[in-house]
Amino acid sequence: MPAGTTPSLRQGRLWLGMIGLAFTAGYLALALQLPMGEREMPGAAAFPLLVGLILGALSLGLVVEAWRMRGSPPLDLPSRADARRMLAVLAALLFYILLVPWLGQMLTATLLTTLVARLLRGGSWWPALLAGVAVGLGSQWLFVGLFQVPLPRGELLPALGWH
């Protein structure tokens, strides 16, 4: 990010405090709908209300503290190319979550590894594909075969007759 346009730690903390306040307001509104109970027998709302009020106060504290901050350093943000790479990895994780119920763990892990490896390495697809197959088969053997960890089987392979 070009110098001078990088947000500061102060701005980041201000935003966090304000988001915290908005989040707390929503949480408190939901907590108020729960039964309060009596002083001798507090209901389900009592503790969340206390938690919400303290979190609200601390969010306000973050805002005030950031407001009074002087000479705040810039945030350690990635360059545009670095940010693109980081966001692509995040997107790959999102696709994993969306695809795993359909493709199952083995195929999704293969796909995720291949894509992320190619993205980070560049060049030919072959090393990335090899890594993907190795991770997909290896994780299946280790976790499902050896440790008997139940992982999503998906719908595709069973539909193709693979059990």
Add this chain to the structure above:
Amino acid sequence: MGALEGLLYGLSVATLPHNLLAALAGALAGTAIGVLPGLGPVAGVALVLPLTFALEPTTGLIMMAGIFYGSMYGGSTTAILLNIPGESASVVTAIDGYRLTRKGRAGAVLAVVAVGSFVGGTLAVIGVMLAAPLLASAALLFGPSEFLALTAGGLIVLARISGGSFAAAGFACMLGVLLGTVGQEMVTGLNRFTFGNLELTEGINLVPVVVGLYGVAEILRLAEAALRQPEPVRVRLRDLFPSGEEWRRAVPSWLRGTALGFGFGLIPGPAATLSSFAAYRVEQAVSRHRAEIGQGAIEGVAGPEAANNAAATSALVPLLSLGLPFTPIAALMISAMMVQGVQPGPLLIQQHPQIFWGLIASIYIGNVMLLVLNLPLVGLWVWLLRIPVWLFVPLLLVIACIGAYSVSNSMLALWVLLGAGMLGYVLQKLEIPLAPLVVGLILGPNIEKHFREGMILAQGDLLYFLEGPISPTIWALAVLVSLAGLLRRRRAQPVPDAL
């Protein structure tokens, strides 16, 4: 059962072949986790947690403990060889350790660190062995008032000393407590903040939160810096022998660091990190070679490394005697016990002596294993650093997904993993500590339980929580620590660049 008798019993448990194998596997995996950038001790333990469910409780906990202290050892390797601390407790190790590496003493420093970690870890185990049963006996007399003071007071102290301002750490802490209120409420069985989602009624599981906050967030940071992989120095076996003078200078620093670290481990907070910084300060103040510290002195490595291992071990005291976790790793161990149907708390020693004494004895054995294996295998650990980032980033991502999913076999866990990863990335950029969030999440439900039990017992009288000698003392200590922190901030001197 006395301490010696207990230890002998523990040795008989820990030396069973499957337990020895678990300690070895844990120590080796932990060292690899500590060496590799991207996975710290917390994420490493969280990732293997689901695998331990297939094992007996004692074996699973022995493996988790092995990963923990193994990663403490491994974390210092990258700090010394590359000036990249594998975890926060190794930050100070990098200062003198890396300077000594540049002077050609890398092998000797690695040996001093390995022996120092062994000394710190094993001496601290003796302290745990003596202190934990005493505290557990005393805790049998505790009621909701004392437990509320311990849990809530502990969180206040944690927020105060976790680093950063009270508002920042407190914010993280209360966010964790808030997440702990999601799910079925324990007294009336009412669903809170579940929005009709059945999976949410069981609450937000600790494991995806921890793997996301520590693991996924770190993977995202690695992806950012993917093209900048450092080149480690080569270390030969014959270089691993410190000189006579280096041994002589290291011994007093190990002992000072161990004593300091043990004390820090008993306090809620990031004990390993704080104790390593404190030990470095102590060496700067009392060492006969204090002028060299910061320029590449063996004391600057020996003291902090013994301290952080001692602190990591003594943090087991509140875990094993009170069932209270004050560090993210301890929170994961509690979580593992609960999944296995073992109720942590003061009765653990009586009801499950094989877990308590077996775990303690396994730490002795694990420390010996690490000492014997780590030094000859240093070449292997350095080789691990050569694995290209493009290969281990997706591999870690797959392991993170498997670890998160398999705890509860739920897709919700994967969404929590994604959310926690993004939250961890943002909080790290904003310099907000993560440990209070994790500890808040695990202690929050306990705090609510003790609060509501106390209110019912005292028929609504809030003064009940200040009755007796223990609760007011704990509250007073929590307030004192908070006030001391505020005063110290006002008088704060600039921290030297080296730190």
